[in-house]
Amino acid sequence: MVDQAETLRRTPLSRDRILRAAVALADAAGIESLSMRNLAQDLGVAPMALYKHVSNKDELLDAMIDLVVAEIDPPAPGAGWKQSVRGRILSARQALRRHPWAPLAVESRNMATPGLLAYLDSVVGTLRAGGFSADLAHHVMHAMGSRVLGFSQELFDTARDTGRSGAAADQPSADMPPEMAARFPHLAEIARAAAHDDGSVVGPGCDDQFEFEFALDLLLDGVERLHRQGWTSAHRPG
Amino acid sequence: MVDQAETLRRTPLSRDRILRAAVALADAAGIESLSMRNLAQDLGVAPMALYKHVSNKDELLDAMIDLVVAEIDPPAPGAGWKQSVRGRILSARQALRRHPWAPLAVESRNMATPGLLAYLDSVVGTLRAGGFSADLAHHVMHAMGSRVLGFSQELFDTARDTGRSGAAADQPSADMPPEMAARFPHLAEIARAAAHDDGSVVGPGCDDQFEFEFALDLLLDGVERLHRQGWTSAHRPG
DNA sequence: ACCTGAACACCGTTCAAGT
């Protein structure tokens, strides 16, 4: 046991150890706590030791993103394009839920990582195998946007926008405080509608998974319709 | 003239002057250049002078976001819900194109600003006036996600992902370099399809405006279909 | 070969002081 710990301690740094520690740090403490200095401290090493294995922080973030993308399940064999794409996107969403820092990290980088490109290439391949023209597949990928990676793309967290700070965060309520409900009556109304929804709501607020699948199916159903109608950029059905 | 400049110079700082300078700085130099110190320098003032008018940098960002949201056109009177929502979203997109830092700023804040809430409230109001149930309007707002603010939500800039750095940025090409096309054949294929598209492509790469409207109409058409079918969360048409 | 310490040019923000 002591030998093993001793071995670990004197194991030279490796890119792999650095990446795992970085993901663990971001998972546990948030992306804003991921500094080269904090990461080095977690690894029991001087900050500059990291630079032998990653060229800078941007490259570290890219590699972390690829670790998350690698968690997405491969396509289910034998499924049609729709179920295959749907399944992968829901799998991507689960991966993102394990790494809540990932969406902001992906959006702040402006270059696609190799792992991300491989995932996207494979999704396009599924569409092409399902009979989509290259033209339609292209527009569909744009229309899916970051949702293809499982992003839910909410503008803010509906459950905890009730006050200026964390006062209500302990027990978020779908009902707004009166002064906000008066200023934003329609938002208050749909928040109440969500709270009184059928069994889909377990706790307070609305069901993220339901909302995500609602949006995903809205897109996929629309895409299927265009595909069946033989959509081309020259001929758009009204 | 000299009097006017002199007056300006000795005009005490105001929240308004600070916000305008902050937006101008972010527009011109990017959000990563917007530091309290750079902003103070642009205003010819010590950094700490800013803190009399904004409580911290987060509050500054919130106020900047509200300035951008205020640029979104009001709803066109007399239009149906679909054209009204469509028009406002396209207007929001134009506002974002004038302030490219805004999407990342919005996504990095986790509390909605008053201006953003007012805009969303007004969009929900348009849906309700168009006969949507509160329930359906709620799900539609989630499904639109950040697209309701005109975000295009691309995972990366397709036009300039050809190399590791800006070498090809001067003249981005829809055709990938051979080694990338070999690794990602389906992506290469749809990139070629975009380049050979009909007249919608002016320059190289694909037409952002076309892709945005394609995705927007896919969503709005799907929403219209649900609305006409009397969708409720209990009864989902296949 | 692999790691370190000191240093540089930055951050946001607090605090006591100036005018």
Added chain:
DNA sequence: ACCTGAACACCGTTCAAGT
């Protein structure tokens, strides 16, 4: 009342040095 300067606790990263 309004602004400032020095300071604190941070960043990412370079460079020359240690072992």
